Amino acid sequence: MKYLIDALKNPGGYFASTPLSVVCAVFAAMFFVFTVVYSFRHMSGRKGLWRYYIYILATFLATLGILFSANFLLLLVLWGFLGLMLYLLIGFGREEGTPESARKSLAIIGGTDVLLLLGIVLIWSIRYGSTGLPGFLRLPFAGMGIQLDTTGSVIAYLCLASAAFAKAGAMPFHTWLPDTARDAPVPVTAFLPASLDKLLGIYFLARVTLEVFVMTPAMNTVLMALGSVTIMAAVMMALVQHDLKRLLGYHAVSQVGYMVLGIGTGNPVGIAGALFHMFNNTIYKSSLFLAGGEVERRTGTSDLARLGGLVKAMPMVFAAFLIASLSISGVPPFNGFASKWMLYQGVISGGGTLWVVWLVAAMLGSALTLASFMKLVHSVFLGQPSQISREVIESREKTGFFTILPLAVLSLLCIGLGVIAWKIPFADYFRPGVGGELHMPGIWQSGPATLVLLAGLVIGYLIYLSGSIRKARIVAPFIGGETLEKNPDMRVSGVDFYRTIREIGILKVIYRLAEKKLFDLYEVLQKIAAGFGIVFSFMHNGILSRYLLWFVIGLAVLCIVLI
Amino acid sequence: MGRTIIPIGPYHPLQEEPELFTLTVEGETVVDIDVRIGYNHRGIEKLSEMKTFENSTFVVERICGICSTSHPFAYTRAVEDVFPMEVPIRAKYIRTIIAEGERIHSHLLWLGLAGHFLGYNTVYMWAWKLREEILDVMEILSGNRNNYAMFKPGGVRRDIKPEDIPICIRKIESILPTLDMLKKAVLDDPVLHARLKGVGVMTYQEAIDFSALGPTSRASGVARDVRKDSPYGAYQEMEWDMIVTSNGDVFDKAVVRILEMFESAKIMRFCLEHLPGGEIDANIKDVPPGEGIGHIEAPRGETFHYVKSDGTNRPVRHKVRAPTFMNLPTYKATVQGETISDATIILAAIDPCYCCTERIAVKDTGGRILYGGKDLIQLSREKTDRIKRRMGVR
Amino acid sequence: MSLKLKALLKSPWVFHLSTGSCNNCDIETLDCLTPRFDIERFGMLLAGSIKHADVLLVTGSGNRMSVERLKALWEQVPKPCLVVAIGTCAASRGIFKDSYNCPQPLDQIIPVDVYIPGCPPKPEAIIAGVVKLIERVGGSQ
Amino acid sequence: MTREEVLLDFTSRFHEDILDLYDKSHSRVYITVRPESMVRIGTYLFRNLGARFNIASGTDMPPNIEILYHFIVEDINLLISLRVLIDREHPVMDSLGKDIEALNWIEREMSELLGITFTGHPDPRRLLLADNWPEGVYPLRQDYEEWDEKADRTRGV
Amino acid sequence: MTFVYLIVFGFAATAALGLVTSWIDRKVTARVQYRVGPPFLQPFIDIVKLLGKETVIPAGASRGTFLMAPVIGLAGVVAAATLFWVNQFFEGGFMGDWIVAIYLLTVPSLSIILGGFASRNPLASLGASREMKLVMAYELPFILATLVPVIWAGDLSISGIIENQSDGITAGHLSGIIALIVALLCVQAKLALVPFDIPEAETEIVEGPLVEYSGPGLAVFRLMKNMLLFTLPFFLIILFFGGMRLNGINILWTLLEYVGIVALITVIRNTNPRVRIDQAVRFFWGPMTVLATAAVVLALNGI
Known part of the structure; x- marks a missing residue:
């Protein structure tokens, strides 16, 4: 209590502001506004909306708290609070009952919160072990520079990193994310897992890596390996998904890989790239989720097999979705490319001996991202309309202003941040946060390049003008003389686009294992727990004394372990 | 989930004739297939009932452009079977020469198209270049490139001039080395192996169940060839081999066809060299009442004609069964489980000829030869020359 | 003659439609592509999709089923597009005049620009026909 | 088996079902059988005697x-035509x-061209005729008449 | 102003050379097949003719996307070509590096995919999905193979790669040769030529994504493809032969290299049948990736 009063008296010791936290806070505020605006329409008609808005507000405030916190313990408390908020917010995805995924995310995030606590304790014991409890409460979240030379410090780093990973959704703590994306209401997904959690996780990881610890090459390699694996594995899983939101959820995981990779380079360029990528990711990912949410609201489903051809019903949403898709796939000159390019520079100059591996994983990951987004674009917006889509198109409902506004702003940001590249956001905000000399081996002049691309578009348009484009005639598609109207089955749904890939060699085995959830930490632990459960049910037979006996034995074992 | 119908046809570059195959696919894998034919049905069986026995030959010739020998051959044999009667030995030899020439040109055509379907346009061009030589031989022998108009009940319509024989033999000999080269190019290409081997396998039992015919069944190990089983024409006069392979995949079907060309060339050469003298026509006047069946081995398999006569000069019923009619349904056994890319080549591998399948030619009452092919050809040839001169092309 | 029309005449891409033929005309049409005749000399190519076609080569006697599709396809062709009826069947149904499944001659279904008679016309005749058509179109402008 | 053995075996086995046997030539035999026993005989020929099915031809008389139904026993070059x-x-x-x-296909064809109903056929759809062909008009019947008023029979060479 | 000239040059020169290359390709193909082949101006005439044709848009398709797609692709090629030209002939070079080039070169494929999807045609959708799979397949070995020159040059920027090869071209090393072979096959797939013309397989899925395009849309797509036919060999020359050198005897060498690459592409396309998409993916992810990796390892070790 005393320290709480102390803290209130003297906030400077507990809160601090860095350029990075300021820009993060600005973004968080922006997403907060968008989410609320978007929710007006999307969430209308649901029960307990006041609770929903309070949760959102609380989440936002807690986020601000974390961003400006300069104290580990304060951070820990708010961190845990966010996890709880997420749990509560996921619950709004259903009319009644809390979905399994909410429990899953609470378990994973809560579990890593415990690791976070452990890590903090370890740091305290390394640094201020002698000063006792007061020192623990005052443990500052800045400039410690702990060397990663002892087992304790390595474990402490890994614990903190795990918490960051779980929050951001990097492997191996990613599994809550796709499930959450499927179950939670879209604004929640866009707000928390896609934006704020990423922001916080990567922010935390960057600060821990840069300020609390001094990285070693080995730890860098571990981070980069984790990042690369996250990129590849998540994107491969995303390729074969057939639910819109789940697919986006896997991409939320995959993109974290880039950031982890960037931070793992330990190179100022890489870290700056990672932070830049984090912002870009929150922008286009929110845009994607919001657009996807609109699709789901209008059609009532997010199953790709039942969607298609929606571009006629919602051209604006499609445009935003396409821009965000191109952005996430790293097509120049959108913002995704700018940050990925920086990341690659970091990897090339700071990737160590295995830089080729990381680089190729990241670049291939981006091609695969493009592939899965093309699948989405086809099976949701383009291609032939499904039954549901046809009804939606015929209803002629206009997309609401509150839906368009966030999408439009986000799309503009996608283009804008890409074209001005890192010049403004980077020079003013990330660079002070990162420090060090920035040397980039390559060249990317987004301004001239954009001009050239624009010129290409103009040339194409001129070619069109010289042709007969203005008096275009609408005719039936050519499918060998048959008509689509008579054959509604002649519809490529896009769900099975990459089945061929799935059935190639070793991938077949991996996919089969992944479907059995063998790579899902939570499920595996649950299975193990279920195995224990069988033993337990054998052991408890309903007699109180027996329970007592087990309880005592357990206590004894616990004591022995702890001592 | 995710099932889609992919149409192949009716107007599709894969097919010369319109047919609609609907492939039900999951991803790229074909799980079901259905076919809708009838885009080519012209009612030839009915037409044939309206024409005299003599004129029906021309209708039958136009069942199919590629089989323009097989159908008249089977038809004339059916009419001759009504008596039954034998045709003069020289006519038999001439018929055999024409039939084998057609087999070579048909197989080359198939080979070229198969290459085309696989995107291997070089094979397509080479095979068709070679085919032109055979067509030249046919033009020398019959005066026409395709619809030869050589057959009539009781014999042949046109004799082979003795001075043409050495020219033809030379031509046939000249194509053999190129054919050999083509054979090596096709059969030794590793990419082709990867593409064709083990694809669209039809087992022996399936070949029996579907009563598959010709090279399609011979590739599955069914050693059946009408030329051997119930000899006709001059086939029993010489030695030749029936080509049988056992895998039943697309590659084997190609192998059978390519090797058969060599046999055909052998037969053709033998017949030309040993052409006996004598009449070429038995001059049938009236066809007695009765029934006749003629079946011969066309390039694609057995062609079957059934003719019923009531003593007038027109058939009461003329039933035509082209080999594709029996071969085509085998797609059910061969295509399922393959990919779309393979489906197209599997469909092509049975050498489908839908115009045959949808014959039902009807006999025509008229009796006039509706189109004197030769005259028109002559006209068009002159026209072409004129235009060529005008355009300055060679 | 405008540049675009000139270009059209120098690069006519043909699409081949069979409406119930004996295949011979179709084969001879394909033959035009092959080494001996090689219509690519004149810039002609066989188009895969009807939307790329400048010239429709129609063969066959107008079978009921294909004629229905032919009408629909004619709508889909980007104009200007020329129609060439190849073979006696396409010109007048020839031997199939009385067939129950070939009710109408081709030119009652879609407008035909040029007829190339013959059963089948030789590849030379087909090329000549198309060339004549080109000359006619070029001359009338 | 020789030709004689096959025929003897066949006639003795289906003695009841055979109405008439016309031994036309050494490779052609026409056998008239009862319609109701056709399935049995046909299956026996195809499965047990190893005959290949050629085709069936329907005639309106x-x-x-x-x-x-034409079957061929290729080893002895005997074409057996079962008449029903x-x-x-x-x-x-x-x-x-x-x-x-x-x-499968030939029965579909006969049913649309001659109007024969094949009971138990697995796939009784149209095979050849157009979708707009009227029901109950069978082109291969002797009394077939032009039904399409748009038809133009004047043009030809 | 210089910039405008650059872009116009980048477009015009690339288009002209691309059309000529397309003619070479068609002519060589014809000669291999004992044919005469098209006249010299044929590719150009084709484009002009297509411009004069009517535009037809498939019913129910997204008009905007359908018409935008070819233009996006063209912009991608123009940008990539300009990038190469600028770095080739300007001191220092600017605009982008190897990574940018790789990304810009996927834009044409992307445009074809988008166009196919927007066509509302099952065949086009199927073709576009195949194109996407093909991109996934060849991207991995292509990145690896083109990384070899980067390793040799020790520089990411295009101009740096060119400069650093002035005293020894990449293809002069063993790793360079291996990488060149891999890159050449990837280029074959990028150009969608036999044996990798799977997306447009004319005899399977009727030109695939291009099935619905007519008139100007098709003209732009064809122009884009023809420009790619020049741009990709140019990229290979930059990476493996130290760029185009237009002084003295080197002109001949450059010409030889260029024609050699184009001829190889043409010969490969004329001596192979089309493979299946799964075979293509296996081929690129299997042997090609192994080869490319070997080349990278060799290059890292200075062989």
Whole structure:
């Protein structure tokens, strides 16, 4: 209590502001506004909306708290609070009952919160072990520079990193994310897992890596390996998904890989790239989720097999979705490319001996991202309309202003941040946060390049003008003389686009294992727990004394372990 | 989930004739297939009932452009079977020469198209270049490139001039080395192996169940060839081999066809060299009442004609069964489980000829030869020359 | 003659439609592509999709089923597009005049620009026909 | 088995079902059988004797419709044509296509061109005729008449 | 102003050379097949003709996307070509590096995919999905193979790669040769030529994504493809032969290299059948990736 009063008296010791936290806070505020605006329409008609808005507000405030916190313990408390908020917010995805995924995310995030606590304790014991409890409460979240030379410090780093990973959704703590994306209401997904959690996780990881610890090459390699694996594995899983939101959820995981990779380079360029990528990711990912949410609201489903051809019903949403898709796939000159390019520079100059591996994983990951987004674009917006889509198109409902506004702003940001590249956001905000000399081996002049691309578009348009484009005639598609109207089955749904890939060699085995959830930490632990459960049910037979006996034995074992 | 119908046809570059195959696919894998034919049905069986026995030959010739020998051959044999009667030995030899020439040109055509379907346009061009030589031989022998108009009940319509024989033999000999080269190019290409081997396998039992015919069944190990089983024409006069392979995949079907060309060339050469003298026509006047069946081995398999006569000069019923009619349904056994890319080549591998399948030619009452092919050809040839001169092309 | 029309005449891409033929005309049409005749000399190519076609080569006697599709396809062709009826069947149904499944001659279904008679016309005749058509179109402008 | 053995075996086995046997030549035999026993005989020929199915040809011969099922026993070069006569007014026949794949299409064809109903056929759709072809008009019947008023029979060479 | 000239040059020169290359390709193909082949101006005439044709848009398709797609692709090629030209002939070079080039070169494929999807045609959708799979397949070995020159040059920028090869071209090393072979096959797939013309397989899925395009849309797509036919060999020359050198005897060498690459592409396309998409993916992810990796390892070790 005393320290709480102390803290209130003297906030400077507990809160601090860095350029990075300021820009993060600005973004968080922006997403907060968008989410609320978007929710007006999307969430209308649901029960307990006041609770929903309070949760959102609380989440936002807690986020601000974390961003400006300069104290580990304060951070820990708010961190845990966010996890709880997420749990509560996921619950709004259903009319009644809390979905399994909410429990899953609470378990994973809560579990890593415990690791976070452990890590903090370890740091305290390394640094201020002698000063006792007061020192623990005052443990500052800045400039410690702990060397990663002892087992304790390595474990402490890994614990903190795990918490960051779980929050951001990097492997191996990613599994809550796709499930959450499927179950939670879209604004929640866009707000928390896609934006704020990423922001916080990567922010935390960057600060821990840069300020609390001094990285070693080995730890860098571990981070980069984790990042690369996250990129590849998540994107491969995303390729074969057939639910819109789940697919986006896997991409939320995959993109974290880039950031982890960037931070793992330990190179100022890489870290700056990672932070830049984090912002870009929150922008286009929110845009994607919001657009996807609109699709789901209008059609009532997010199953790709039942969607298609929606571009006629919602051209604006499609445009935003396409821009965000191109952005996430790293097509120049959108913002995704700018940050990925920086990341690659970091990897090339700071990737160590295995830089080729990381680089190729990241670049291939981006091609695969493009592939899965093309699948989405086809099976949701383009291609032939499904039954549901046809009804939606015929209803002629206009997309609401509150839906368009966030999408439009986000799309503009996608283009804008890409074209001005890192010049403004980077020079003013990330660079002070990162420090060090920035040397980039390559060249990317987004301004001239954009001009050239624009010129290409103009040339194409001129070619069109010289042709007969203005008096275009609408005719039936050519499918060998048959008509689509008579054959509604002649519809490529896009769900099975990459089945061929799935059935190639070793991938077949991996996919089969992944479907059995063998790579899902939570499920595996649950299975193990279920195995224990069988033993337990054998052991408890309903007699109180027996329970007592087990309880005592357990206590004894616990004591022995702890001592 | 995710099932889609992919149409192949009716107007599709894969097919010369319109047919609609609907492939039900999951991803790229074909799980079901259905076919809708009838885009080519012209009612030839009915037409044939309206024409005299003599004129029906021309209708039958136009069942199919590629089989323009097989159908008249089977038809004339059916009419001759009504008596039954034998045709003069020289006519038999001439018929055999024409039939084998057609087999070579048909197989080359198939080979070229198969290459085309696989995107291997070089094979397509080479095979068709070679085919032109055979067509030249046919033009020398019959005066026409395709619809030869050589057959009539009781014999042949046109004799082979003795001075043409050495020219033809030379031509046939000249194509053999190129054919050999083509054979090596096709059969030794590793990419082709990867593409064709083990694809669209039809087992022996399936070949029996579907009563598959010709090279399609011979590739599955069914050693059946009408030329051997119930000899006709001059086939029993010489030695030749029936080509049988056992895998039943697309590659084997190609192998059978390519090797058969060599046999055909052998037969053709033998017949030309040993052409006996004598009449070429038995001059049938009236066809007695009765029934006749003629079946011969066309390039694609057995062609079957059934003719019923009531003593007038027109058939009461003329039933035509082209080999594709029996071969085509085998797609059910061969295509399922393959990919779309393979489906197209599997469909092509049975050498489908839908115009045959949808014959039902009807006999025509008229009796006039509706189109004197030769005259028109002559006209068009002159026209072409004129235009060529005008355009300055060679 | 405008540049675009000139270009059209120098690069006519043909699409081949069979409406119930004996295949011979179709084969001879394909033959035009092959080494001996090689219509690519004149810039002609066989188009895969009807939307790329400048010239429709129609063969066959107008079978009921294909004629229905032919009408629909004619709508889909980007104009200007020329129609060439190849073979006696396409010109007048020839031997199939009385067939129950070939009710109408081709030119009652879609407008035909040029007829190339013959059963089948030789590849030379087909090329000549198309060339004549080109000359006619070029001359009338 | 020789030709004589096959024929003897066949006639003795299906003595009851055979109405008439016409031994035309050494490779052609025409056997008239009862319609109701056709499936049994056809299956026996195809499965047990190893005959290949050639084709079936239906002919409209008022007052009957005659179907000839042609099978060939290739080892002895014998073409066996099984003749079945069914009533023209009620042309119903048991389907062989449900047992033997090879007969699937020809039965579809006969049913649309001659109007024969094959009971038990697995896939009784149209095979050749256009979708707009009227029901109940069978082109291969002797009394077929032009039904399409748009038809133009004047042009030809 | 210089910039405008650059872009116009980048477009015009690339288009002209691309059309000529397309003619070479068609002519060589014809000669291999004992044919005469098209006249010299044929590719150009084709484009002009297509411009004069009517535009037809498939019913129910998204008009905007359908018409935008070819233009996006063209912009991608123009940008990539300009990038190469600028770095080739300007001191220092600017605009982008190897990574940018790789990304810009996927834009044409992307445009074809988008166009196919927007066509509302099952065949086009199927073709576009195949194109996407093909991109996934060849991207991995292509990145690896083109990384070899980067390793040799020790520089990411295009101009740096060119400069650093002035005293020894990449293809002069063993790793360079291996990488060149891999890159050449990837280029074959990028150009969608046999044996990798799977997306447009004319005899399977009727030109695939291009099935619905007519008139100007098709003209732009064809122009884009023809420009790619020049741009990709140019990229290979930059990476493996130290760029185009237009002084003295080197002109001949450059010409030889260029024609050699184009001829190889043409010969490969004329001596192979089309493979299946799964075979293509296996081929690129299997042997090609192994080869490319070997080349990278060799290059890292200075062989």
